[in-house]
Every structure is written in C-alpha cells, then in structure tokens.
Amino acid sequence: MDPLTEQDIRTSFVNCTKGEAKRLSVPRDLLDRPWGDLDFLGWRDPQAPDRAYLVLGSGEGPVGIQLRSSDAGSWQTRRSMCSLCVTVHTGGVSLLVAPRAGKAGQQGNSVGAYMCTDLACSLYVRGKKDAGVGSRLRESLTLEQQIERTVMNVEAFIARVTG
Template identity: 40%
Template sequence: MRPLTPDDVIASFVNAPPDELRLVELPLDFALVDWDHLDFLAWRNPEVRGRGYLIAEHDGAPVGIVLRAADGGSRARTGMCNLCHTMQPGDQVSLFSARRAGRAGDRGGSIGTYICADLSCHENVRLAAPLAPSEIRANVDRRIDGTRARTEAFVAEVLSGT
C-alpha cells in the first residue's frame, strides 16, 4: 500500500458525510505504520464505541470505509472472519456494517459482514500457526492473497452504490 498522510486518510472515505469525518481518530501508531508491508489499513476508534475504519486500494487509489460494529456480543462459540477467513472465539468476531457510497448510501443502503472484532486481519493472516484447533493450516502467502482479494471485493461492494 502506498504511504498516506492524515489528510489522505480523511479524504479517502467514500461512505461518510462531512460531519462524521470529524469523528475520525487515526490509530495511535499511525506515524509508525510500515506501508511497504501493508495490504490494507484497518483500526477501531477508541473514542467512539463501535466505530472502525478500513482503507484499501481500489483502482490504484485509497478508498476508506467507515464501519460500525453491531451492538451486543455473539452467542456463537466460534466465528469466522469473512475477510481473513480466520476462526476465532465468537466474541472476537463482530458483525460490521458499512453505509454504501453515493446515492445508495443516501437512501439508507448498507452492507454487512463478519470481521475480526479488533480489525487485526492483516496480522492474523501472517501467523504461521492456525489460531483455532479446527482451522486448517494454509500457506501464509495464499492467506494474504485471499484476504486482500476479499477486502477489495468488500470495498467494491460498498462502492457499487455510486
């Protein structure tokens, strides 16, 4: 991923009205991000409960998406993240929704998917050992490529409302 400035990050969001953008808090370690080894940037906002952000490249440009975590915990014993395909304890996977970009979002359209609750998919796929006993050990490069492809597909789906 190409390096982004704080202004680039704010300008990248496609599904948030201007009044929501003032709530964006960059990750505490933003100045230390290793952009060369990053497929996408995702983090939770510690100041606003249930808010998260994801920035991925789409058609060569950064596209930011504001995410909202569903209230309440999962009753499932385990869950799978739809981005990194990592099996986790149920309380470590959350349903996140994203308002669609453009007119579809203006009309209330949204999309939802299950994602690691701490948005740590980027790190999870780089672990050589499975996180759960039932998880199949896969080639790390294959996991990274799959996560990147599924993240890009999620971003494209958010953009499909424009």
C-alpha cells in the first residue's frame, strides 16, 4: 500500500459526513507505519474505543469506512476467526459494523463482519504479528494468494457498505 497523508485519509470516507471525517482521530504515527506490509490501513480510535476505521487503497484513490464495535466482553475467552484474513484469535476478533453509504446509512442500515480487533490483518497474514498458538491455519495457498484473498475480502466488505 502506498503511504497515505492525513488529508488522503479524511477525504476517503464514504459512509460518514464530511464533518465526521474532519473530527475523527487519524493515527499520529503515519510516517512510522509499515506501508510496504499493509494491504489496508486500519486503526481503533484511542479516544472512543468502540470506533474503528479502515482505508483501502484502490486504483481510483483510497476508500475509507468508519466502523463501530459492540465489544461486550463476550469474545474474550472464545476462539474466533477474522473474516478478512482468516486468523484465529482468542479474544482478538470483534464484530465491527459499518453504516451503509448514502441514503441507506442515513436510514440506519448497516453491514457487519467479524474482524481482527486491532485491524492488523496484513501483519498477521505476513507473520509480522503473532496472534498466538494456532492463529494461522495451515493452508495450501501461497503467501501472495493469502494476501490477495485478504484484499478481496476487504473489497467485498467495502462493496457491501457502498452498494
């Protein structure tokens, strides 16, 4: 993924108002992010732990979505799998819900998926971050194919938000 600026990030959001995009907390460590290892930029809002954001670079420019979690602690002891990167976590997967873009979102419609709580899917797939014993299943897919699958899963989720 190509490095993104704060302005790139703020203008990329498709499922929130311009005012909300202007007020959201952008990571302060953008220069230090491992951009070469990222397929998308994902982060949790340190000021509002129930909020998360995901920005995917695309040929038409970055596309960002805001997410909310409903972490009620029920996932802290159960093993769950991220639907984006297929990493298994104990307590590290959350149901993240995104309001749909446009009029559907204004009417309260949303879509959700189980995702890595820290949104570090790219790093888990590449083995740069460890989710613990048994977190990565043995697969016959190459690393490149696993990365491609993760990107396709993110694109499919964004398509559900924008469609």
